[in-house]
Amino acid sequence: MDITALLLEAGNLMLVGMISVFLFLGLLVIVVQTMAKYCPADIPAAAKKPAAQPTNNTLNPKLIAAITSAVQQYRDNK
Amino acid sequence: MEGLLTLWHDTGIYHFEWKQLVMMAVGAVLLYLAIVRKFEPLLLLPIGFGAILANIPNAGLNDEGGLLYYVYHIGIDSGVFPLLIFMGVGAMTDFGALIANPKMLFLGAAAQFGIFATLFGAIALNVIPGFEFTLQDASAIAIIGGADGPTAIFLASKLAPHLLGAIAVAAYSYMALVPLIQPPIMKALTTKEERAIKMEQLRPVSKREKILFPLLVLGACIMLLPAATPLVGMFCLGNLMRESGVVDRLSHAAQSEIINAVTIFLGLAVGSKLSAEYFLTLETLGILVLGAVAFAIGTGSGVIMAKIMSRMSGGKINPLLGAAGVSAVPMAARVVNKVGLEANPQNFLLMHAMGPNVAGVLGSAVAAGVLLALVG
Numbered sequence: 001m002d003i004t005a006l007l008l009e010a011g012n013l014m015l016v017g018m019i020s021v022f023l024f025l026g027l028l029v030i031v032v033q034t035m036a037k038y039c040p041a042d043i044p045a046a047a048k049k050p051a052a053q054p055t056n057n058t059l060n061p062k063l064i065a066a067i068t069s070a071v072q073q074y075r076d077n078k
Numbered sequence: 079m080e081g082l083l084t085l086w087h088d089t090g091i092y093h094f095e096w097k098q099l100v101m102m103a104v105g106a107v108l109l110y111l112a113i114v115r116k117f118e119p120l121l122l123l124p125i126g127f128g129a130i131l132a133n134i135p136n137a138g139l140n141d142e143g144g145l146l147y148y149v150y151h152i153g154i155d156s157g158v159f160p161l162l163i164f165m166g167v168g169a170m171t172d173f174g175a176l177i178a179n180p181k182m183l184f185l186g187a188a189a190q191f192g193i194f195a196t197l198f199g200a201i202a203l204n205v206i207p208g209f210e211f212t213l214q215d216a217s218a219i220a221i222i223g224g225a226d227g228p229t230a231i232f233l234a235s236k237l238a239p240h241l242l243g244a245i246a247v248a249a250y251s252y253m254a255l256v257p258l259i260q261p262p263i264m265k266a267l268t269t270k271e272e273r274a275i276k277m278e279q280l281r282p283v284s285k286r287e288k289i290l291f292p293l294l295v296l297g298a299c300i301m302l303l304p305a306a307t308p309l310v311g312m313f314c315l316g317n318l319m320r321e322s323g324v325v326d327r328l329s330h331a332a333q334s335e336i337i338n339a340v341t342i343f344l345g346l347a348v349g350s351k352l353s354a355e356y357f358l359t360l361e362t363l364g365i366l367v368l369g370a371v372a373f374a375i376g377t378g379s380g381v382i383m384a385k386i387m388s389r390m391s392g393g394k395i396n397p398l399l400g401a402a403g404v405s406a407v408p409m410a411a412r413v414v415n416k417v418g419l420e421a422n423p424q425n426f427l428l429m430h431a432m433g434p435n436v437a438g439v440l441g442s443a444v445a446a447g448v449l450l451a452l453v454g
Contacts (some may be wrong), residue, residue, distance in 0.1 A: 020303070
Protein backbone atom coordinates (compact mmCIF):
# COMPACT_ATOMS: atom_id res chain seq x y z
CA MET A 1 0.00 0.00 0.00
CA ASP A 2 1.40 3.41 -0.80
CA ILE A 3 1.75 6.02 1.85
CA THR A 4 -1.10 8.32 0.88
CA ALA A 5 -3.58 5.46 1.02
CA LEU A 6 -2.19 4.42 4.40
CA LEU A 7 -2.37 7.97 5.69
CA LEU A 8 -5.96 8.27 4.51
CA GLU A 9 -6.81 5.07 6.29
CA ALA A 10 -5.07 6.26 9.46
CA GLY A 11 -7.00 9.53 9.31
CA ASN A 12 -10.18 7.57 8.86
CA LEU A 13 -9.31 5.39 11.85
CA MET A 14 -8.64 8.51 13.91
CA LEU A 15 -12.06 9.91 13.08
CA VAL A 16 -14.00 6.69 13.56
CA GLY A 17 -12.04 5.82 16.70
CA MET A 18 -12.59 9.14 18.44
CA ILE A 19 -16.28 9.21 17.51
CA SER A 20 -16.85 5.70 18.83
CA VAL A 21 -14.92 6.32 22.06
CA PHE A 22 -16.96 9.49 22.65
CA LEU A 23 -20.24 7.79 21.79
CA PHE A 24 -19.52 4.86 24.07
CA LEU A 25 -18.46 6.93 27.05
CA GLY A 26 -21.22 9.46 26.34
CA LEU A 27 -23.74 6.65 26.52
CA LEU A 28 -22.23 5.61 29.82
CA VAL A 29 -22.70 9.17 31.11
CA ILE A 30 -26.42 8.93 30.35
CA VAL A 31 -26.65 5.43 31.82
CA VAL A 32 -24.93 6.47 35.05
CA GLN A 33 -27.11 9.58 35.36
CA THR A 34 -30.27 7.52 34.92
CA MET A 35 -28.98 5.00 37.41
CA ALA A 36 -28.41 7.79 39.95
CA LYS A 37 -32.03 8.86 39.50
CA TYR A 38 -33.48 5.47 40.27
CA CYS A 39 -31.05 4.41 42.96
CA PRO A 40 -32.03 5.42 46.48
CA ALA A 41 -29.09 6.98 48.23
CA ASP A 42 -27.47 5.33 51.20
CA ILE A 43 -27.96 8.51 53.22
CA PRO A 44 -31.26 7.57 54.92
CA ALA A 45 -29.76 4.33 56.13
CA ALA A 46 -26.64 6.12 57.26
CA ALA A 47 -28.63 8.96 58.81
CA LYS A 48 -30.87 6.63 60.79
CA LYS A 49 -28.02 5.27 62.85
CA PRO A 50 -26.66 8.55 64.17
CA ALA A 51 -30.26 9.68 64.78
CA ALA A 52 -31.07 6.52 66.70
CA GLN A 53 -27.93 6.52 68.77
CA PRO A 54 -28.48 9.88 70.50
CA THR A 55 -31.95 8.77 71.61
CA ASN A 56 -30.35 5.80 73.27
CA ASN A 57 -27.37 7.55 74.76
CA THR A 58 -28.29 11.15 75.54
CA LEU A 59 -32.03 10.97 76.16
CA ASN A 60 -31.91 8.00 78.41
CA PRO A 61 -29.77 9.52 81.17
CA LYS A 62 -32.05 12.58 81.17
CA LEU A 63 -35.09 10.37 81.37
CA ILE A 64 -33.55 8.38 84.13
CA ALA A 65 -32.64 11.57 85.97
CA ALA A 66 -36.18 12.91 85.57
CA ILE A 67 -37.69 9.67 86.81
CA THR A 68 -35.36 9.38 89.78
CA SER A 69 -35.99 12.97 90.79
CA ALA A 70 -39.76 12.44 90.43
CA VAL A 71 -39.56 9.32 92.53
CA GLN A 72 -37.48 11.09 95.11
CA GLN A 73 -39.91 14.03 95.24
CA TYR A 74 -42.78 11.61 95.62
CA ARG A 75 -40.97 9.86 98.47
CA ASP A 76 -40.02 13.15 100.12
CA ASN A 77 -43.63 14.24 99.98
CA LYS A 78 -44.71 11.02 101.60
CA MET B 79 43.51 -30.14 26.19
CA GLU B 80 40.59 -30.91 23.95
CA GLY B 81 38.27 -31.00 26.96
CA LEU B 82 39.42 -27.56 27.99
CA LEU B 83 38.74 -26.32 24.48
CA THR B 84 35.25 -27.79 24.50
CA LEU B 85 34.59 -26.13 27.83
CA TRP B 86 35.88 -22.84 26.42
CA HIS B 87 33.50 -23.21 23.47
CA ASP B 88 30.71 -23.57 25.98
CA THR B 89 31.42 -20.42 27.99
CA GLY B 90 29.37 -17.29 27.68
CA ILE B 91 32.45 -15.24 26.79
CA TYR B 92 33.17 -17.35 23.70
CA HIS B 93 29.65 -17.00 22.33
CA PHE B 94 28.90 -13.38 23.08
CA GLU B 95 27.90 -11.20 20.19
CA TRP B 96 28.05 -7.46 20.65
CA LYS B 97 24.30 -7.15 20.20
CA GLN B 98 23.63 -9.44 23.12
CA LEU B 99 25.97 -7.39 25.25
CA VAL B 100 24.14 -4.22 24.26
CA MET B 101 20.81 -5.80 25.18
CA MET B 102 22.17 -6.92 28.53
CA ALA B 103 23.26 -3.34 29.07
CA VAL B 104 19.70 -2.24 28.25
CA GLY B 105 18.48 -4.73 30.86
CA ALA B 106 20.97 -3.32 33.35
CA VAL B 107 19.75 0.22 32.62
CA LEU B 108 16.18 -0.90 33.33
CA LEU B 109 17.34 -2.48 36.60
CA TYR B 110 19.07 0.79 37.47
CA LEU B 111 15.93 2.81 36.70
CA ALA B 112 13.86 0.43 38.82
CA ILE B 113 16.16 0.10 41.82
CA VAL B 114 17.93 3.46 42.05
CA ARG B 115 15.44 5.83 40.42
CA LYS B 116 12.32 3.88 41.56
CA PHE B 117 10.73 4.07 38.08
CA GLU B 118 7.78 1.63 38.06
CA PRO B 119 10.02 -0.85 39.91
CA LEU B 120 7.30 -3.52 40.06
CA LEU B 121 7.57 -3.97 36.31
CA LEU B 122 10.90 -2.60 35.22
CA LEU B 123 12.78 -4.88 37.61
CA PRO B 124 11.44 -8.17 36.21
CA ILE B 125 11.56 -6.73 32.67
CA GLY B 126 15.19 -5.72 33.07
CA PHE B 127 16.13 -9.08 34.53
CA GLY B 128 14.18 -10.86 31.82
CA ALA B 129 16.12 -8.90 29.21
CA ILE B 130 19.39 -10.12 30.70
CA LEU B 131 18.19 -13.73 30.88
CA ALA B 132 16.86 -13.64 27.33
CA ASN B 133 20.22 -12.62 25.90
CA ILE B 134 22.44 -15.20 27.56
CA PRO B 135 24.17 -17.10 24.79
CA ASN B 136 23.76 -20.90 24.77
CA ALA B 137 21.29 -20.91 27.67
CA GLY B 138 18.35 -21.07 25.30
CA LEU B 139 15.89 -19.53 27.77
CA ASN B 140 14.14 -17.89 24.88
CA ASP B 141 14.22 -20.85 22.47
CA GLU B 142 11.46 -23.36 22.20
CA GLY B 143 11.50 -25.36 25.41
CA GLY B 144 13.13 -22.62 27.46
CA LEU B 145 11.53 -21.02 30.51
CA LEU B 146 11.00 -17.58 29.00
CA TYR B 147 9.60 -19.13 25.83
CA TYR B 148 6.90 -20.89 27.83
CA VAL B 149 6.16 -17.94 30.08
CA TYR B 150 5.71 -15.74 27.01
CA HIS B 151 3.50 -18.18 25.15
CA ILE B 152 1.34 -19.11 28.10
CA GLY B 153 0.92 -15.61 29.41
CA ILE B 154 1.31 -12.99 26.73
CA ASP B 155 0.81 -14.67 23.40
CA SER B 156 -2.52 -15.90 24.75
CA GLY B 157 -3.32 -12.48 26.24
CA VAL B 158 -3.96 -14.03 29.67
CA PHE B 159 -1.47 -12.06 31.81
CA PRO B 160 -2.58 -8.54 30.91
CA LEU B 161 -6.20 -9.60 31.44
CA LEU B 162 -5.46 -11.01 34.90
CA ILE B 163 -3.70 -7.75 35.75
CA PHE B 164 -6.77 -5.89 34.53
CA MET B 165 -8.94 -7.93 36.88
CA GLY B 166 -6.69 -6.90 39.75
CA VAL B 167 -6.78 -3.26 38.68
CA GLY B 168 -10.57 -3.50 38.60
CA ALA B 169 -10.56 -4.86 42.14
CA MET B 170 -8.40 -1.93 43.22
CA THR B 171 -10.47 0.76 41.49
CA ASP B 172 -13.08 2.82 43.31
CA PHE B 173 -15.52 4.26 40.78
CA GLY B 174 -17.21 6.42 43.41
CA ALA B 175 -15.77 9.71 42.16
CA LEU B 176 -16.82 8.89 38.60
CA ILE B 177 -20.34 7.80 39.51
CA ALA B 178 -20.78 11.01 41.51
CA ASN B 179 -19.75 13.10 38.50
CA PRO B 180 -20.28 11.00 35.35
CA LYS B 181 -19.49 13.88 32.98
CA MET B 182 -15.85 13.20 33.77
CA LEU B 183 -16.15 10.30 31.34
CA PHE B 184 -15.86 12.88 28.55
CA LEU B 185 -12.41 13.82 29.80
CA GLY B 186 -11.42 10.16 29.72
CA ALA B 187 -12.65 10.05 26.14
CA ALA B 188 -10.89 13.24 25.04
CA ALA B 189 -7.52 12.10 26.35
CA GLN B 190 -7.70 9.10 24.02
CA PHE B 191 -7.06 11.50 21.15
CA GLY B 192 -3.39 10.96 22.01
CA ILE B 193 -3.79 7.37 20.82
CA PHE B 194 -5.45 8.12 17.51
CA ALA B 195 -3.25 11.12 16.69
CA THR B 196 -0.18 8.97 17.28
CA LEU B 197 -1.57 6.30 15.01
CA PHE B 198 -1.61 8.91 12.28
CA GLY B 199 1.87 10.05 13.30
CA ALA B 200 3.28 6.52 13.17
CA ILE B 201 2.02 6.05 9.63
CA ALA B 202 3.39 9.49 8.69
CA LEU B 203 6.77 8.35 9.99
CA ASN B 204 6.89 5.89 7.09
CA VAL B 205 7.96 8.83 4.93
CA ILE B 206 11.39 8.53 6.52
CA PRO B 207 13.29 5.68 4.87
CA GLY B 208 13.90 2.83 7.31
CA PHE B 209 10.45 2.95 8.85
CA GLU B 210 7.85 0.53 7.61
CA PHE B 211 4.99 0.54 10.08
CA THR B 212 1.82 -1.23 9.02
CA LEU B 213 -1.55 -0.10 10.34
CA GLN B 214 -1.35 -2.92 12.91
CA ASP B 215 2.09 -1.78 14.07
CA ALA B 216 0.93 1.83 14.21
CA SER B 217 -2.13 0.93 16.29
CA ALA B 218 -0.08 -1.08 18.77
CA ILE B 219 2.42 1.78 19.13
CA ALA B 220 -0.30 4.39 19.45
CA ILE B 221 -1.92 2.64 22.43
CA ILE B 222 1.09 3.77 24.50
CA GLY B 223 -0.82 7.08 24.57
CA GLY B 224 -3.49 5.33 26.63
CA ALA B 225 -0.92 5.29 29.45
CA ASP B 226 -2.12 1.88 30.51
CA GLY B 227 0.47 -0.90 30.67
CA PRO B 228 -1.75 -4.00 30.52
CA THR B 229 -3.86 -2.55 27.70
CA ALA B 230 -0.72 -1.73 25.71
CA ILE B 231 0.69 -5.23 26.21
CA PHE B 232 -2.63 -6.86 25.37
CA LEU B 233 -3.04 -4.91 22.13
CA ALA B 234 0.60 -5.29 21.10
CA SER B 235 0.45 -9.06 21.65
CA LYS B 236 -2.54 -9.21 19.34
CA LEU B 237 -1.48 -6.74 16.64
CA ALA B 238 2.31 -6.48 16.60
CA PRO B 239 4.08 -9.09 18.77
CA HIS B 240 7.47 -8.24 17.25
CA LEU B 241 7.22 -4.71 18.70
CA LEU B 242 5.92 -5.80 22.11
CA GLY B 243 9.17 -5.40 24.01
CA ALA B 244 9.76 -1.84 22.90
CA ILE B 245 6.10 -0.87 23.33
CA ALA B 246 5.90 -2.26 26.88
CA VAL B 247 9.17 -0.63 27.90
CA ALA B 248 8.06 2.71 26.41
CA ALA B 249 4.62 2.49 28.05
CA TYR B 250 5.95 1.76 31.53
CA SER B 251 8.83 4.22 31.29
CA TYR B 252 6.55 7.06 30.26
CA MET B 253 4.05 6.17 32.97
CA ALA B 254 6.88 6.63 35.43
CA LEU B 255 7.66 9.96 33.78
CA VAL B 256 4.10 11.31 34.06
CA PRO B 257 5.11 13.79 36.81
CA LEU B 258 7.73 15.23 34.43
CA ILE B 259 5.83 15.14 31.13
CA GLN B 260 2.43 16.45 32.21
CA PRO B 261 2.91 19.62 34.31
CA PRO B 262 4.51 21.79 31.58
CA ILE B 263 1.71 20.90 29.15
CA MET B 264 -0.95 21.52 31.80
CA LYS B 265 0.51 24.90 32.70
CA ALA B 266 0.96 25.97 29.08
CA LEU B 267 -2.71 25.35 28.28
CA THR B 268 -4.31 26.94 31.35
CA THR B 269 -4.21 30.31 33.13
CA LYS B 270 -3.45 30.62 36.81
CA GLU B 271 -7.07 31.58 37.56
CA GLU B 272 -8.31 28.44 35.81
CA ARG B 273 -5.90 26.27 37.75
CA ALA B 274 -7.16 27.79 41.00
CA ILE B 275 -10.82 26.91 40.37
CA LYS B 276 -12.30 25.12 43.35
CA MET B 277 -14.79 22.36 42.74
CA GLU B 278 -17.96 21.43 44.60
CA GLN B 279 -17.75 18.53 46.94
CA LEU B 280 -18.79 15.22 45.39
CA ARG B 281 -22.08 13.68 46.47
CA PRO B 282 -21.90 10.42 48.39
CA VAL B 283 -22.50 7.40 46.17
CA SER B 284 -24.71 4.55 47.31
CA LYS B 285 -23.50 0.98 47.51
CA ARG B 286 -26.15 -0.12 45.04
CA GLU B 287 -24.84 2.30 42.41
CA LYS B 288 -21.32 1.01 42.90
CA ILE B 289 -22.50 -2.57 42.43
CA LEU B 290 -24.58 -1.74 39.36
CA PHE B 291 -21.87 0.32 37.66
CA PRO B 292 -19.55 -2.52 36.53
CA LEU B 293 -22.58 -4.49 35.32
CA LEU B 294 -23.83 -1.53 33.29
CA VAL B 295 -20.39 -0.92 31.76
CA LEU B 296 -20.18 -4.58 30.82
CA GLY B 297 -23.69 -4.46 29.37
CA ALA B 298 -22.85 -1.46 27.19
CA CYS B 299 -19.68 -3.19 26.08
CA ILE B 300 -21.46 -6.43 25.20
CA MET B 301 -23.94 -4.60 23.04
CA LEU B 302 -21.73 -2.03 21.35
CA LEU B 303 -18.14 -3.17 21.39
CA PRO B 304 -17.64 -6.89 21.99
CA ALA B 305 -14.00 -6.53 20.89
CA ALA B 306 -13.30 -4.67 24.12
CA THR B 307 -14.99 -7.25 26.37
CA PRO B 308 -11.84 -9.21 27.25
CA LEU B 309 -10.34 -6.09 28.84
CA VAL B 310 -13.52 -4.44 30.09
CA GLY B 311 -15.03 -7.76 31.20
CA MET B 312 -12.09 -8.72 33.42
CA PHE B 313 -11.95 -5.18 34.74
CA CYS B 314 -15.65 -5.26 35.63
CA LEU B 315 -15.30 -8.70 37.24
CA GLY B 316 -12.59 -7.37 39.53
CA ASN B 317 -14.65 -4.29 40.35
CA LEU B 318 -17.80 -6.27 41.05
CA MET B 319 -15.90 -8.56 43.41
CA ARG B 320 -14.72 -5.45 45.23
CA GLU B 321 -18.02 -3.62 45.45
CA SER B 322 -20.39 -6.51 46.03
CA GLY B 323 -18.80 -7.01 49.44
CA VAL B 324 -19.68 -10.71 49.52
CA VAL B 325 -16.43 -12.13 48.13
CA ASP B 326 -13.84 -10.17 50.06
CA ARG B 327 -11.45 -13.10 49.89
CA LEU B 328 -11.54 -13.22 46.10
CA SER B 329 -11.31 -9.46 45.82
CA HIS B 330 -8.33 -9.46 48.14
CA ALA B 331 -6.65 -12.23 46.16
CA ALA B 332 -7.23 -10.40 42.87
CA GLN B 333 -5.70 -7.18 44.12
CA SER B 334 -2.73 -8.69 45.92
CA GLU B 335 -1.63 -12.30 45.46
CA ILE B 336 -2.82 -12.84 41.90
CA ILE B 337 -1.76 -9.48 40.51
CA ASN B 338 1.63 -9.76 42.23
CA ALA B 339 2.36 -13.23 40.91
CA VAL B 340 1.22 -12.31 37.42
CA THR B 341 3.30 -9.13 37.48
CA ILE B 342 6.50 -11.13 37.99
CA PHE B 343 5.82 -13.36 35.00
CA LEU B 344 4.44 -10.56 32.86
CA GLY B 345 7.65 -8.62 33.45
CA LEU B 346 9.83 -11.63 32.65
CA ALA B 347 7.87 -12.37 29.49
CA VAL B 348 8.10 -8.78 28.30
CA GLY B 349 11.81 -8.82 29.07
CA SER B 350 12.17 -11.94 26.95
CA LYS B 351 11.02 -9.88 23.98
CA LEU B 352 13.96 -7.54 24.49
CA SER B 353 16.19 -9.61 22.27
CA ALA B 354 18.70 -7.90 20.02
CA GLU B 355 17.02 -8.75 16.72
CA TYR B 356 13.75 -7.08 17.71
CA PHE B 357 14.98 -4.27 19.93
CA LEU B 358 18.14 -2.90 18.30
CA THR B 359 16.30 -1.40 15.37
CA LEU B 360 15.43 2.04 14.12
CA GLU B 361 11.79 1.19 14.82
CA THR B 362 12.46 1.09 18.58
CA LEU B 363 13.74 4.65 18.42
CA GLY B 364 10.59 5.64 16.52
CA ILE B 365 8.42 3.90 19.13
CA LEU B 366 10.11 5.75 22.00
CA VAL B 367 9.58 9.11 20.27
CA LEU B 368 5.98 8.31 19.26
CA GLY B 369 5.17 7.13 22.78
CA ALA B 370 6.22 10.47 24.26
CA VAL B 371 4.24 12.33 21.61
CA ALA B 372 1.17 10.19 22.33
CA PHE B 373 1.39 11.01 26.03
CA ALA B 374 1.78 14.71 25.42
CA ILE B 375 -1.12 14.89 22.95
CA GLY B 376 -3.35 12.86 25.27
CA THR B 377 -2.64 15.19 28.17
CA GLY B 378 -3.18 18.25 25.97
CA SER B 379 -6.46 17.10 24.46
CA GLY B 380 -7.76 16.16 27.90
CA VAL B 381 -6.96 19.62 29.25
CA ILE B 382 -8.54 21.32 26.24
CA MET B 383 -11.70 19.26 26.63
CA ALA B 384 -11.79 20.17 30.34
CA LYS B 385 -11.40 23.85 29.40
CA ILE B 386 -14.39 23.59 27.07
CA MET B 387 -16.44 21.86 29.77
CA SER B 388 -15.31 24.47 32.27
CA ARG B 389 -16.56 27.30 30.02
CA MET B 390 -19.85 25.52 29.40
CA SER B 391 -20.45 24.90 33.10
CA GLY B 392 -19.68 28.54 33.94
CA GLY B 393 -16.32 27.90 35.56
CA LYS B 394 -17.26 25.02 37.82
CA ILE B 395 -14.74 22.55 36.42
CA ASN B 396 -11.03 22.92 36.94
CA PRO B 397 -9.38 22.38 33.53
CA LEU B 398 -6.44 20.62 35.14
CA LEU B 399 -8.70 17.59 35.61
CA GLY B 400 -8.42 16.89 31.89
CA ALA B 401 -4.82 15.79 32.32
CA ALA B 402 -5.99 12.93 34.51
CA GLY B 403 -7.97 11.58 31.55
CA VAL B 404 -4.94 9.60 30.39
CA SER B 405 -5.20 6.57 32.63
CA ALA B 406 -1.89 6.13 34.55
CA VAL B 407 -3.85 5.60 37.79
CA PRO B 408 -3.22 7.14 40.27
CA MET B 409 -0.11 9.00 39.15
CA ALA B 410 -1.93 11.36 36.80
CA ALA B 411 -4.50 12.28 39.47
CA ARG B 412 -1.68 13.02 41.92
CA VAL B 413 0.00 15.27 39.36
CA VAL B 414 -3.28 17.17 38.89
CA ASN B 415 -3.57 17.57 42.65
CA LYS B 416 0.00 18.85 42.90
CA VAL B 417 -0.31 21.38 40.07
CA GLY B 418 -3.64 22.53 41.50
CA LEU B 419 -2.09 23.06 44.93
CA GLU B 420 0.64 25.19 43.37
CA ALA B 421 -2.00 27.57 42.03
CA ASN B 422 -4.16 27.53 45.14
CA PRO B 423 -2.77 25.97 48.32
CA GLN B 424 -6.32 25.38 49.63
CA ASN B 425 -7.44 23.45 46.57
CA PHE B 426 -7.39 19.69 46.86
CA LEU B 427 -8.30 18.16 43.50
CA LEU B 428 -7.26 14.57 44.19
CA MET B 429 -10.74 13.11 44.67
CA HIS B 430 -12.10 15.05 41.70
CA ALA B 431 -9.20 13.91 39.52
CA MET B 432 -9.84 10.25 40.34
CA GLY B 433 -13.04 10.51 38.27
CA PRO B 434 -11.39 11.31 34.93
CA ASN B 435 -8.51 9.06 35.92
CA VAL B 436 -10.60 5.89 36.13
CA ALA B 437 -12.59 7.13 33.13
CA GLY B 438 -9.26 7.11 31.29
CA VAL B 439 -8.80 3.42 32.10
CA LEU B 440 -12.20 2.68 30.60
CA GLY B 441 -11.46 5.02 27.68
CA SER B 442 -8.20 3.35 26.76
CA ALA B 443 -9.77 -0.11 27.05
CA VAL B 444 -12.54 1.06 24.72
CA ALA B 445 -9.99 2.59 22.32
CA ALA B 446 -8.11 -0.72 22.34
CA GLY B 447 -11.36 -2.49 21.53
CA VAL B 448 -12.03 -0.10 18.65
CA LEU B 449 -8.54 -0.65 17.27
CA LEU B 450 -8.89 -4.44 17.61
CA ALA B 451 -12.23 -4.34 15.84
CA LEU B 452 -11.05 -2.08 13.01
CA VAL B 453 -7.44 -3.16 12.45
CA GLY B 454 -7.03 -6.59 14.06
